[in-house]
Amino acid sequence: MNWILLIIAGLFEVGFTTCLKLSDNFTNLRWTAGFLAAILLSFFFLNKAIQTLPMGTAYAVWTGIGAVGTVIVGIAYFNEPANFWRLFFIATLIASILGLKFFAGSAH
Template identity: 75%
Template structure:
């Protein structure tokens, strides 16, 4: 269960970064509110997950999910470049996240 909470926290991190971009420097009220809800849920879920998962592992996985998810969102929604080396390092990051889970005692 803590790993599911951590994954959800990471997905809400993708949500809050996407909402941050769409909020247009907090001028768009709807996206600004979505940002606040997403960031709150992300941190609450992260906090719950670190009660069981070691904080170093949890934080690395949380930021990794957020980084990968945000990079993919940027490519899909905001037409950011999807060049070979960028994709290579995204896959390397995914491998690192999976590796951290694999060696975690929890």
């Protein structure tokens, strides 16, 4: 369950970074409200996850999910580049996230 909470936290991180871009420097109130809601939910679920997962592992996985997800959103919706090297390093980041998940010890 703790890993599910961490994945949810990472997805909300993707949400808050996307809303941040769409908020137009916090001038668009709808996207600013989305940013605030998503960041609060992301930290809420991250906090729940680190109650049972090692803090360093959880933080690394959370930021990794956010980074990979944000790059995917950037490529899919904001026409950001998707060249070989960019995709290669995103793939290595995904492999690192999976490695942390499968080789993480328990917090206690």
